[in-house]
Amino acid sequence: MAVHKIHSDSTNTLKDERQSALISDLFNQHNDILLRFLRTRLQSDSDAHEVAQEAYVKLLALDKPGAVSYLRSYLFKVAANLAIDRLRAKQTAQKHQPLLFFDEKYPSxxxxxxxxxxxxxxxxxxxxxxxxxxxxxxxxxxxxxxxxxxxxxxxxxxxxxxxxxxxxxxxxxxxxxxxxxxxx
Missing domain, CATH: 1.10.10.10 (Winged helix-like DNA-binding domain superfamily/Winged helix DNA-binding domain)
Known part of the structure; x- marks a missing residue:
């Protein structure tokens, strides 16, 4: 049983290494394009970087990245969904900002x-x-x-x-x- 556990741990380590290598290659080949894609959607460089990072984290969290046949497409789809979520969150935050009662209409x-x-x-x-x-x-x-x-x-x-x-x-x-x- 101990032998089986060691074999299982080494298999998981190999999977993790392959997964990291796949995502690393994806990052090297497509990160600039992904950032441009996100900048146009979010109109913010910092938001684009944050969403891209979140998308890579989601890819790393996949159990079987090899099961996704088009990892690049999946990355962009995840990033697009995260961008939409961020824009919606900003809209909601703006709607629920406290009302300003003391503005220019009411002088001091x-x-x-x-x-x-x-x-x-x-x-x-x-x-x-x-x-x-x-x-x-x-x-x-x-x-x-x-x-x-x-x-x-x-x-x-x-x-x-x-x-x-x-x-x-x-x-x-x-x-x-x-x-x-x-x-x-």
């Missing part, structure tokens, strides 16, 4: 304070405008009226209303730059 307290400061400044600048210019600007910006509607309310021409709006806007922009510094 600091941003809100800066906006409030600018609003106060602009309100003061509007008060510096001549009465008709100020009224046209307020009707446009705060009440959402069109230039035609403002012209009717103020009994002015549409062209004059547009001039008042341009003047008010330029005045506020110039004064805001002066107040905050020319770099902003």
């Amino acid at each position: 307290e600091e941003q809100t304070a800066l906006v409030n400061e600018k609003v106060k400044l602009v309100s003061g600048f509007i008060n510096e405008l001549p009465l008709k210019c100020k009224k046209a600007f307020m009707l446009s910006r705060y009440h959402g009226m069109s230039t035609e509607e403002i012209a009717n309310v103020m009994r002015l021409s549409d062209r004059m209303v547009r001039k008042y709006l341009v003047r008010a806007t330029e005045h506020c922009q110039i004064r805001l730059k002066q107040a905050l510094g020319s770099d902003k």
